[in-house]
Amino acid sequence: MQPFLMIAKVGGNIVDDAAQLKSFLQALATIPHPCILVHGGGKVATQIGDKLGIVSHYKDGRRITDDATIDLVTMVYGGLVNKKIVAALQALGVNAIGVTGADANAIPATKRPVKALDYGWVGDVDSANIPIAVWQQWLMQKYLPVVAPLTHDGVGHLLNTNADTIAASLATALAPYYKVRLVYCFEKKGVLLDVANEASVITRMNRTYYQQLLNDAVLFDGILPKLSNAFAAIDSGVHEVLIGHANDIVQNSTETTIGTLITND
Amino acid sequence: MQPFLMIAKVGGNIVDDAAQLKSFLQALATIPHPCILVHGGGKVATQIGDKLGIVSHYKDGRRITDDATIDLVTMVYGGLVNKKIVAALQALGVNAIGVTGADANAIPATKRPVKALDYGWVGDVDSANIPIAVWQQWLMQKYLPVVAPLTHDGVGHLLNTNADTIAASLATALAPYYKVRLVYCFEKKGVLLDVANEASVITRMNRTYYQQLLNDAVLFDGILPKLSNAFAAIDSGVHEVLIGHANDIVQNSTETTIGTLITND
Numbered sequence: 001m002q003p004f005l006m007i008a009k010v011g012g013n014i015v016d017d018a019a020q021l022k023s024f025l026q027a028l029a030t031i032p033h034p035c036i037l038v039h040g041g042g043k044v045a046t047q048i049g050d051k052l053g054i055v056s057h058y059k060d061g062r063r064i065t066d067d068a069t070i071d072l073v074t075m076v077y078g079g080l081v082n083k084k085i086v087a088a089l090q091a092l093g094v095n096a097i098g099v100t101g102a103d104a105n106a107i108p109a110t111k112r113p114v115k116a117l118d119y120g121w122v123g124d125v126d127s128a129n130i131p132i133a134v135w136q137q138w139l140m141q142k143y144l145p146v147v148a149p150l151t152h153d154g155v156g157h158l159l160n161t162n163a164d165t166i167a168a169s170l171a172t173a174l175a176p177y178y179k180v181r182l183v184y185c186f187e188k189k190g191v192l193l194d195v196a197n198e199a200s201v202i203t204r205m206n207r208t209y210y211q212q213l214l215n216d217a218v219l220f221d222g223i224l225p226k227l228s229n230a231f232a233a234i235d236s237g238v239h240e241v242l243i244g245h246a247n248d249i250v251q252n253s254t255e256t257t258i259g260t261l262i263t264n265d
Numbered sequence: 266m267q268p269f270l271m272i273a274k275v276g277g278n279i280v281d282d283a284a285q286l287k288s289f290l291q292a293l294a295t296i297p298h299p300c301i302l303v304h305g306g307g308k309v310a311t312q313i314g315d316k317l318g319i320v321s322h323y324k325d326g327r328r329i330t331d332d333a334t335i336d337l338v339t340m341v342y343g344g345l346v347n348k349k350i351v352a353a354l355q356a357l358g359v360n361a362i363g364v365t366g367a368d369a370n371a372i373p374a375t376k377r378p379v380k381a382l383d384y385g386w387v388g389d390v391d392s393a394n395i396p397i398a399v400w401q402q403w404l405m406q407k408y409l410p411v412v413a414p415l416t417h418d419g420v421g422h423l424l425n426t427n428a429d430t431i432a433a434s435l436a437t438a439l440a441p442y443y444k445v446r447l448v449y450c451f452e453k454k455g456v457l458l459d460v461a462n463e464a465s466v467i468t469r470m471n472r473t474y475y476q477q478l479l480n481d482a483v484l485f486d487g488i489l490p491k492l493s494n495a496f497a498a499i500d501s502g503v504h505e506v507l508i509g510h511a512n513d514i515v516q517n518s519t520e521t522t523i524g525t526l527i528t529n530d
Contacts, residue, residue: 048340051317071345075313079344080336083415083423087367091421097368102352104362104408137406143369150348156356158348 005139005178006035009167010185012042014246015081024185024246025085029092034139034178036170037096038147039085040163045076065120065160074100074150074158082148089144097143101125101151102158104134107166109151109159123151123159125166130173168229168238175237182238184226185246190260191227195220201244202260207231210262230262239263270404270443271300274432275450277307279511280346289450289511290350294357299404299443301435302361303412304350305428310341330385330425339365339415339423347413354409362408366390366416367423369399372431374416374424388416388424390431395438433494433503440502447503449491450511455525456492460485466509467525472496475527495527504528 008028014020028037046056049072057064065073082098089096101107101123107130109123138145147170149163164184171182190201205213210227213219219227223243230241242249244259273293279285293302311321314337322329330338347363354361366372366388372395374388403410412435414428429449436447455466470478475492478484484492488508495506509524 048317052313053316074348075340075344077344078348079340079342083339083343083365083367086365087417087423088421090367090370090417091419095369097364099362100348100351102348102355102361102363104360105355141402152352152355154356156353158352 002177002179004033004181005174006031006033006181006183007038007167007171007174008035008183008185008249009038009163010040010246011163011187012040013187014185015039015085016042016044020187020246021085022088025088025092027247028144029089029094034144036135036139036145036147037085038149038163038167038170039077039081040149041073041077042081044081045073048072048076059117059119063160064118065122067121070121070158070160073160077148078150078158082146085146089146094144095142096146097138098146098148100148100158101161101166105131105152105154106134106145107147107151107161107169108154109161111153111157111159121157121159123153123161125151125161125169127169127173130169132173132177135170135174136177164226164229168233171233171238171241172236175233175239179239182230182233182241183249184230184241184243185249186226186243188245189248190244190258191223192220193218205260205262206265207234227262234262234264267442267444269298269446270439271296271298271446271448272303272432272436272439273300273448273450274303274428275305275511276428276452277305278452279450280304280350281307281309285452285511286350287353290353290357292512293409294354294359299409301400301404301410301412302350303414303428303432303435304342304346305414306338306342307346309346310338313337313341324382324384328425329383330387332386335386335423335425338425342413343415343423347411350411354411359409360407361411362403363411363413365413365423366426366431370396370417370419371399371410372412372416372426372434373419374426376418376422376424386422386424388418388426390416390426390434392434392438395434397438397442400435400439401442429491429494433498436498436503436506437501440498440504444504447495447498447506449495449506449508451491451508453510454513455509455523456488457485458483470525470527471530472499492527499527499529 054068086096086098108126151161193200241262248258319333351361351363373391416426458465506527513523
């Protein structure tokens with residue numbers, strides 16, 4: 001039987017809120033099985049960038065990552081956010097190790113090709129070349145890897161990389177070796193039928209139901225990229241994907257009654 | 266026979282200079298034996314701190330590390346400087362992994378006790394509790410650990426920590442298992458008899474000669490903390506310490522003719 005592995009992604013809204021982050025990490029520390037945590041960036045990068053006079057440019061909701069911006073997010077995501085989470089987990093007795101995709105070449109990537117738009121120093125994960133043995137060794141050594149949303153291109157450049165995508169790529173790469181539950185932690189109780197009503201959580205979703213919801217256009221825009229990543233992961237062999245509130249879903253990491261569970265059947 | 270291990274510390278003057286850093290890392294990449302790199306911070310933290318409105322306070326040449334400053338150095342040393350070095354080494358074919366003392370609890374420390382002066386979030390390395398197995402595993406896995414000058418107190422705080430001291434503490438902790446050469450890389454050719462004359466390198470120094478030089482007061486002030494660390498390391502079982510120019514001494518990592526070699530005899 002494959003060992004269970006939880007890959008949890010926690011977003012910027014939680015990372016930005018010290019009290020919520022603390023509560024989330026306390027819940028995470030109680031999980032008795034192997035785990036990888038991928039964190040997003042949060043608004044702190046924008047705030048620090050503003051002070052440094054770095055102007056953020058956005059296109060289609062994505063930050064264009066110029067030279068100043070990749071330095072900024074390397075500092076903030078790879079340094080400040082990542083190491084604070086690591087120190088907090090260590091204080092909770094969890095042997096966390098903070099990494100980017102450059103460390104141990106753990107997440108190889110390529111700079112996104114310039115087409116209509118040049119995203120700058122943005123990375124597309126090279127999922128097929130993720131070094132499985134590196135992650136297996138870390139998990140065997142009982143580390144909890146804490147992954148910042150940064151990769152590298154192998155020729156010396158760090159690349160700003162979507163944290164949801166990193167989590168899904170790791171889940172996919174490790175799916176042949178672990179029974180992977182990919183967990184997207186955010187500030188809502190799950191995927192909601194009515195975005196204004198936290199009680200309208202969809203508890204279970206397969207692709208047929210997802211397609212029906214898409215056809216009915218009832219899902220809120222913000223959840224669509226997560227669901228797209230989730231189903232791509234499921235299609236690639238990830239056992240299940242859970243989407244829900246940060247505190248709920250890590251506390252019940254082997255239960256399936258909280259949040260929205262996405263499966264293949 | 267114990268395996269050879271080089272622990273190199275590279276200072277802020279090299280880290281701040283892109284061309285010198287590149288040259289140093291290229292030399293480091295040619296070394297055929299296990300290596301750990303400890304890097305200093307450099308002036309970039311001060312420059313970024315100035316832009317962020319963080320005022321640096323110094324006492325006895327040491328920065329007082331208040332809340333804003335520990336966040337600053339966590340960003341700059343743990344993020345920007347560390348990850349850029351890692352990405353550059355990866356591009357040179359070296360499997361670097363960037364860590365602070367918090368990662369994998371690799372360098373436990375305690376906040377410096379408040380006596381006449383409160384240094385703030387500054388760490389004193391708890392050398393006796395450095396987890397040897399963690400470092401041995403990383404070296405066995407052919408990683409080149411790149412260590413930022415940050416430790417943690419085990420209760421959730423990161424601590425600003427002198428890079429020379431981290432290098433010496435690691436050298437001491439690993440000395441029973443490796444034939445350790447501790448290398449202090451800086452911008453001079455070695456310890457100079459005449460600080461104005463780069464040709465006046467002292468090629469070999471033992472404690473007797475060191476004491477004589479101290480009595481004669483011929484050494485320049487900047488080298489004294491390095492020498493103090495160096496002899497403390499030698500006294501604790503480190504095989505030898507080499508002090509010299511960044512490029513020279515890593516290129517000749519098993520030669521003893523370049524820089525100042527400090528030994529027990």
